[in-house]
Amino acid sequence: MKLxxxxxxxxxNLDELRQxxxxxxxxxxxxxxxxxxxxPLDLSNIKADYPNVVIHQDGVNYGxxxxxxxxxxxxxxxxxxxxxxxxxDSKFERFQDYYQWVSHxxxxxxxxxxxxxxRHAKEEYTVINDSAQSSSIFPLSMIRELGPFREDLFISxxxxxxxxRAQEKGYKTIQYNGSNLIHxxxxxxxxxxxxxxxxxxxxxxxxxxxxxxxxxxxxxEFPYDMGFRSKWKHLFGRVKVMTKIILFENNKxxxxxxxxxxxxxxxxxxxxxxxxxxxxx
Numbered sequence: 001m002k003l004x005x006x007x008x009x010x011x012x013n014l015d016e017l018r019q020x021x022x023x024x025x026x027x028x029x030x031x032x033x034x035x036x037x038x039x040p041l042d043l044s045n046i047k048a049d050y051p052n053v054v055i056h057q058d059g060v061n062y063g064x065x066x067x068x069x070x071x072x073x074x075x076x077x078x079x080x081x082x083x084x085x086x087x088x089d090s091k092f093e094r095f096q097d098y099y100q101w102v103s104h105x106x107x108x109x110x111x112x113x114x115x116x117x118x119r120h121a122k123e124e125y126t127v128i129n130d131s132a133q134s135s136s137i138f139p140l141s142m143i144r145e146l147g148p149f150r151e152d153l154f155i156s157x158x159x160x161x162x163x164x165r166a167q168e169k170g171y172k173t174i175q176y177n178g179s180n181l182i183h184x185x186x187x188x189x190x191x192x193x194x195x196x197x198x199x200x201x202x203x204x205x206x207x208x209x210x211x212x213x214x215x216x217x218x219x220x221e222f223p224y225d226m227g228f229r230s231k232w233k234h235l236f237g238r239v240k241v242m243t244k245i246i247l248f249e250n251n252k253x254x255x256x257x258x259x260x261x262x263x264x265x266x267x268x269x270x271x272x273x274x275x276x277x278x279x280x281x
Contacts, residue, residue: 001081001082001099001102001103001106002029002079002080002081002082003027003028003029003030003080003081003082003083003084003099003137004028004029004030004031004032004071004074004075004078004080004082004083004084005024005025005028005030005031005032005083005084005085005086006032006033006034006067006068006071006083006084006085006086007020007021007032007033007034007086007087007088008034008036008064008067008085008086008087008088009033009034009035009036009037009041009088010035010036010037010061010088011037011038011039012041012088012089014041014042014043014045016088016089017046017088018045018046018049019091020086020088020089020090020091021033021046021049021050022049022091023091023092023093023095024084024086024091024092024095025049025050025053027095027096027099028084029078029080030054030074030075030078030080031050031052031053031054032053032054032055032056032071032074033046033053033054033055033056034055034056034057034062034067034070034071035055035056035057036060036061036062036063036067037057037059037061038059038060038061039059040057040058040059041057043055043057054074056070063151063153063154063155064085064133064149064153064154064155064158065148065149065150065151065153065154065158066151068083068085068148068149068158069148069149069151071083072140072143072148075140076140080140081139081140081141082102082137082138082139082140083137083138083140083143084135084136084137084138085133085134085135085136085138085159086134086135087133087134087183089134089183089184089185090134090135090181090182090183090184091181091182092113092135092179092180092181092182093179093180093181093182094178094179094180095179097176097178097179098111098113098135098176098178098179101124101125101176101178101179102137102176106137106174107172107174108139108141108142108171109139109142109166109171109172109173109174110131110136110137110138110139110142110162110163110166110171110172110173110174111136111137111173111174111175111176112128112131112132112135112136112137112173112174112175112176113135113175113176113179113180113181114175114176114177114179114180114181115132115134115135115180115181115183116180116181116182116183117177117180120177121177123177124176124177124178125174125175125176125177126174126175126177127172127173127174127175128173128174128175129163129164129167129173129225130159130160130163130164130173131159131160131163131173131175132159132181132183133158133159133160134181134183135181136159136163138162142166142171143162145169146162146165146166146169147165149161149162150162152271152273153210153214153217153271154210154214154273154274155206155207155210156207156210156211156213156214156215157214157215157217157218160218161214161218161221164218164221164222164225167225168222185199185201188201189201189202191248193247193248198244198248200244200248200249201241201244202249203255204251204255205251205254205255205257205258205274206258206274208241208245208255208258208259208262209258209259209261209262209274210262210274211259211262212238212258212259212260212261212262212263212266213262213263213265213266213271213272214262214266215234215266216234216263216266216267217266217269217271219231219266220269235263238259238263241259242255242256242259245259258274262274
């Protein structure tokens, strides 16, 4: 396996980003850091750590799939066989084990790593429906058959949509349980309410819009994979998120409006993009 890895950054904590990258970049044949921040980051320390890093930054937030599709072309031009996608908030425990497993015991489908596991699973691997947007390893030969990532999804359900598309063609998504990905969701801020401890993400309105819209778009694209239980869970989850926003977060109006609008366009099966002029962050 010749592995290209792309990590997408958007206004990260640079020290944490550097630590996270250190957990996997050493085994990547091609390492791409795509900066989606409106104000380009100072990446001098990362350049010093990895002199061959490929950096893209021009002050525009292109979302995830555009960057992934660029990385696919770059990886193929440099004779890579696989692409791994990473979030800025993720780091590996025992990445070498995951790398070796994909290299020697893997399969022709999509590989993923166990996420935030607190105990070691008995099984070496588990077949799953779709993977998270961090730690997924895609064979480039499979992507050539299926086509590129859907760029209109922008940030949410990007890897999951590819997994479901692959599943329709007979490919499996397999989660390796011998390594662990530590992945932080949003700010992960803890709040106390009525003798309960709740986690608040503090996502911006743009993120809430695409989270709300894209999962419903999947109901239309993959009707046989999205049952009533999944749909109800998503809609109930949106209500819970709005409740947390109203109680604990800033920019309440913009975020709630983004969730409602994203849900509406999802139900209409319209992949209308988010615009700041309509839904201020």
